[in-house]
Amino acid sequence: MKELDPLLHSQLRLAVMAILMNVEEADFVYLKEKTDATAGNLSVQLDKLSVAGYITVEKGFVGKKTRTTCRVTEAGKAAFGEYVETLKEYLGL
Amino acid sequence: MKELDPLLHSQLRLAVMAILMNVEEADFVYLKEKTDATAGNLSVQLDKLSVAGYITVEKGFVGKKTRTTCRVTEAGKAAFGEYVETLKEYLGL
DNA sequence: AAATTTGGTTTATAAAATAAACCTATTTAA
C-alpha cells in the first residue's frame, strides 16, 4: 500500500489545502473561521505547509491592519492530487 | 467543516479498516504484510480500533499456532462510511 | 538441547497536534 503524504494527512492542514484548492487566495482570518482552528494551531500548520512549499504565505497591510494571505503552489496542487488518488485507492472510490 | 473521525484518520488504522471493509475477516499476519506495518504498531492500532468497537479481535489456534483474527463491526462500517462521506466533502469528490 | 522463528505484547522514544501564554499595533471607552 502506498503511503499517504503525512504532511497532508492531518485534519487541519488538509482542510486548509482543500480550501485553497478552490479559492485563488485566502487570508489567515478567513481560514481560521472556516476551519474553526485556534490561531496558534493554524499558524503552526500554515508554517509547515509553507516550509514544504505547498503554499505561499504573504504578509501585507490593508490600511493599517496586517493581513496574511495564503495561496497554494503548483507543488501543493500536485501533492494534493497525489494524496487524493492514494486515498481513493485506500477507500476504493 | 465537519471533523474527521480521529480514530480513522490515521494512516495505519485507515489501511486496516479499508482492508477489513472488503474481506469478511483477516488475521494479524495478513494485515501486517498488506500494510507493511511493524508488529508493535499494528498491535497497538488494532487495540484502539477494538476498544472503540470498530473491529473485533479474536485469538484462536490453527493447529498449535496462535491466530488473531479481525473483523469489522457494524459500528465500524458505519464510522467508516461517515468518514468517507466527510472526506469527500473535504476533497470535493 | 541450543538456536531460530512465529506471533505477538509492552514499554520507551520521537513526532504531531493542540492549547495556553504572550507580543505588537490599533481601536474604543472613560
Add this chain to the structure above:
DNA sequence: TTAAATAGGTTTATTTTATAAACCAAATTT
C-alpha cells in the same frame, strides 16, 4: 489621554499519537 480591550498573529509548553525497539512464550529447526 491614557487605560483597557481587540485584532492578528507567533512562540513555547503540554498532551496525544504514532512508531520503533525491546521483550516474551511457544513452537520449530539444526
